[in-house]
Amino acid sequence: MSVGEMRRLAAMRPTGPVPPVAKVEDFMVAGSGGVQIPVRIYRPIGIKEPTPPVIFLHGGGWVVGGLDTHDARARRLANYSGCTIIAVDYRLAPENKFPAAYRDSMAVARWISRSAGHIGVTPGRFGVCGDSSGGNLAAAVALTARDEGLPLAVQVLIYPVLDNRPELYRSYRDYGEGYFLTRQGMDWFLEQYIPAEARNDWRAAPMRATNLVGVAPTMIITVEADVLRDEGEDFAVRLDAYGVPTSLVRYPGMFHGSWGLTDLIDAADDMHIDAAAMLAEHLT
Numbered sequence: 463m464s465v466g467e468m469r470r471l472a473a474m475r476p477t478g479p480v481p482p483v484a485k486v487e488d489f490m491v492a493g494s495g496g497v498q499i500p501v502r503i504y505r506p507i508g509i510k511e512p513t514p515p516v517i518f519l520h521g522g523g524w525v526v527g528g529l530d531t532h533d534a535r536a537r538r539l540a541n542y543s544g545c546t547i548i549a550v551d552y553r554l555a556p557e558n559k560f561p562a563a564y565r566d567s568m569a570v571a572r573w574i575s576r577s578a579g580h581i582g583v584t585p586g587r588f589g590v591c592g593d594s595s596g597g598n599l600a601a602a603v604a605l606t607a608r609d610e611g612l613p614l615a616v617q618v619l620i621y622p623v624l625d626n627r628p629e630l631y632r633s634y635r636d637y638g639e640g641y642f643l644t645r646q647g648m649d650w651f652l653e654q655y656i657p658a659e660a661r662n663d664w665r666a667a668p669m670r671a672t673n674l675v676g677v678a679p680t681m682i683i684t685v686e687a688d689v690l691r692d693e694g695e696d697f698a699v700r701l702d703a704y705g706v707p708t709s710l711v712r713y714p715g716m717f718h719g720s721w722g723l724t725d726l727i728d729a730a731d732d733m734h735i736d737a738a739a740m741l742a743e744h745l746t
Contacts, residue, residue: 472526481537493569500551504540514745515583521594523651542738555655587615597622601668616744625669631692641687643718674704681740685716
């Protein structure tokens with residue numbers, strides 16, 4: 463499929479019932495070079511404001527997806543965690559290759575750090591959460607937040623893309639065909655986002671970071687039948703070795719993309735509950 467066809471298909475994908483939240487607001491955040499970044503803010507139902515903020519970065523191989531495709535997931539995270547979820551509509555590849563999406567994600571992280579009072583969230587600590595390519599961005603944000611001294615309290619990575627060397631991981635061989643995200647598909651997404659000269663940049667592939675000391679407490683959720691499983695689990699081992707409080711949860715029998723199928727798979731809702739519990743533990 464062409465990029466346009468993939469985006470149209472992603473926009474049509476059913477997401478099941480949409481959970482109610484207390485309030486949804488759209489904002490624009492100023493990024494680098496005059497870029498305006500749309501964000502959507504979800505206030506949890508039944509919780510008195512202000513609540514702690516969590517940046518949510520959607521998946522889709524950096525090529526597809528946006529605020530609407532991940533709306534139901536952001537709503538569940540808000541209600542289950544009791545946090546304010548701030549979903550980021552970062553620029554997509556291939557029109558905007560790395561580091562565009564990373565820069566947009568960091569612009570929002572810096573904005574949250576200085577603008578909490580203006581948007582009605584608890585000042586100070588914040589969290590970050592992302593799935594797939596959004597997990598890639600979240601991990602890069604967490605590393606940069608450490609380097610810049612931003613008060614990031616927790617990161618949750620849901621079957622994240624953390625490397626661009628598939629030959630290193632057995633899961634690419636075991637699940638490279640037939641489980642929604644294929645090795646060929648992953649190669650294509652990486653090609654769309656990361657220029658050849660940036661393949662060694664840890665901001666594009668956080669597994670390449672040489673020092674993980676001081677990264678925020680982390681939860682990594684993987685699924686059994688996924689080409690990305692082993693790099694997520696290896697990253698959890700590395701974080702633990704560097705003294706980062708790390709929780710790793712593997713969902714058996716699940717495949718890449720399944721956490722959005724809450725209307726079809728009970729375990730998909732459990733993934734939301736696990737992710738939200740980690741956010742709540744460190745923020746509320």
